[in-house]
Amino acid sequence: MSGKKGRTARAFLLVAAFVAAAGCWGKGGGDAVTLTVWRAEADKAFADEVARAYKEANPDKTYKFIFADQGEGEVATKVLNDVEKAADVFSFSSDQLGKLVNGDALSRIGGETLEKMKRENSAESVDSASVTIGGEERTYAFPYTDNTFFLYYDKSAFSEEDVRSLDGILAKCSASKRFAMPLNDGWYNTAFYFGKNLGYEVTYDDSLTETKITCDFGNDEGKAVTKALFETVSDPRVRADADDSKIVAGFSDGSVIAAASGIWNKNSLQGYLGENFGVAKLPTYTLSRGTAEEEQVQLVSFAGYKLMGASKHSAHPAEAIRFAEFYTNEENQLRHFEMRGLVPTNARAKADERVQADECAQAITEQLRFTKTQKNVPTTLWLPMQALGNAMITGKNGFDLETELAACVRAIEK
């Protein structure tokens, strides 16, 4: 469908390019390079800055940048609609790497460029941009920041002691001043399971197709965790269907006083909380196994990375890679930190005193001790976990834990 349209469009483009080339020839100059870049909406100002700096750094060539908003979680779906029509350079979260490589969308990175990236960035971040095919490690994108979530809270309502445990947080919350966490989202609600070291196992063949998926959320430990998750969801002091817009709106009108969210909400939340703006690692939750025995379990968040990749099908593959590299270099990672608070993966940028002194960066660094690396995640994880969360939210009293959990695990496994 879109493929056919794409070809027509390409035919037009070809003609247009030909005409343009002929035109340039006539004028006797100009090797303008046009690069289409997909980045998050919130990165608009940042990306414009980078483009400006890039043009300045490369005065011998004419560059034209076309930016478009594209949520980083959806990039793979959009790109794979028609890889030949996708942007030349695009930002995405690392969990989509496998799909993009499988779909032949990304330029592989090698040579000196790869060596430099490996020297300058943390090993985990480079690892998140790499896949193993036939025993060979191949890198396909440039990392630029960690992607995880942690706790935001109102300092006037909680002490540092309170925010260590969910019970402590909820003790200070009420139905009109709630704790918010998107528990109908697999990226967040899995934190309960990872806390007890429950997980999944995916086997890939050489073309990165998932051949077998197992998941142990359904065992006895998993059932206890699910029960704790359900109790959290059904607590009236918890806002469980809280997406980003609801969290931000909640802080703005005071109906939410603590929330689990990522760095992308920093600027708006800081604006609402002012000097009461507080951040910390995620709290612990109480796990009980029916008997009197209770246990505090640390919430373990997914830790992915944000990556910048170049399209394999770009008209200017070398230029696309060069720009992706520039977009994620030390200087621009620092710029990204200053404009949006994104914590760098570049070792020297991260060691910068401004980053070291930042409380969000500290909270993230603290949280990174309790994370599950978002790599080799089953592509089937998200929808069933979302459905499970929704079943908890709408089920309230009618939630059949055993059946729902078993069905969820069955939907994840393959």
Added chain:
Amino acid sequence: MNNRNRKNAENAPSEKRKTSAATKISFVLPGAGQMMRGQIVKGALYLLTTAAFVLYLSAFGGRYLMHLFSGHLGTKTAGEVWNDKLGIYEKVAGDNSFLILLYSVATVVVVAAFVVLWAMNVKGNFALDKLIAAGGKPPSFSEDVKTLFDEKLYVPLLLPPFIGLLVFTVMPLVFMTLIAFTDYDANHMPPGKLFGWVGLDNFRAMFSFSGGNGGFAAVFLRVLAWTFVWAFFATFTNYFFGLLLAMAINKKGIKGKKFWRTLFVVVIAVPQFVTLLLMQKILDNNGILNVLLGKEIHWLTDKSRFALLPRLSIILVNVWIGVPYTLLMCSGILMNIPEESYEAARIDGASPAQIFFKVTMPYMLHVTAPYLITQFVGNINNFNVIWLLTGGGPADNVYYGSASAQSTDLLVTWLYRLTTDQNPRYNIASVIGVVIFVVCAVLSLIAYNRSGAVKNEEEYQ
């Protein structure tokens, strides 16, 4: 009549007697026959078209035509190679299964078109033989063109829509249907990966009960059942409430008929999707309705009791959107019911209920049966209402598992999700497309052929 028969009888022996050399040549060389008999331009056009066709086949189409017999859709996978000078990996293009299939289908269409043209050429030559035997003179090119704007006017008039239909409807339809016999899914995405033929595997998967959650077949039956339930209620609630409303407004003694009619029809002035999005916001978990009620009722997301609440909500919202249309239509028809029928009924002492069931309803059903059928089939494929209200949700692991379907999905929204999902399954979506076509075609044919409007066409005339 008699005259023509005699003429045919005279011609028959000469036709049988001999096929001219020119006609024989035109079998292998279209246009030659015409040229040999003085129709230079027409013959040249045939020849040129043939040359273009041969060129197309040898340069492009032939290889795709052969692909149809090769049993695969490409063998060379795309890759990458290190370019030391530029310091980058460059792409190595492989076979693109998608394009191969597309061009193969296109080539088949071109071949079919050429066969038609060839047949026209041969037929034309036989006609020429006949004409010359009867002592006639082959028409010149300008005479031929003239007939195109006279007795053959239908040709230039119908050709563009016919070609359009072929290129924009039939060809894509064939192409999409063929996808149902391949393994085109997230793991076989061109241009990076190849896909190939898998025969009836997708149909087998769709209709098998093995595997988790009762296999695809169980999910399919659930979605199908809801599709029918939805189509039934969506069609008949609208019809019934529209009719009631129209009758109420039409009743003698109601004041301000025009005002009431306009009031309800104003709903149509707001675009449907705007109304739907508005309703979705109103029914949202934190929507106005819940705020007014002071409760948190999950109108569109509660999956308990087979998602009863979302399903009811959808049908009710659909009533709001659809009733004005039925109201408009029914008002017109109601005004057309002959007053004599009512008078006769009243004189016979019929009660209002009897009049409704014995006079109004039969008349309405007779006139609107084709409309109801189109409505029903239309509702089977009513994408907008479902997608804009619930997006097919709420998701439900227990009943739909990993089949990508959700509680309020119709076949058509399920199809859509399968193609836009995180892990698209175009092949399965195509199977559903085929199933939807079969369901709609069969239903329409049966219902239409059995409806009174067809059987007793003359009844109310």
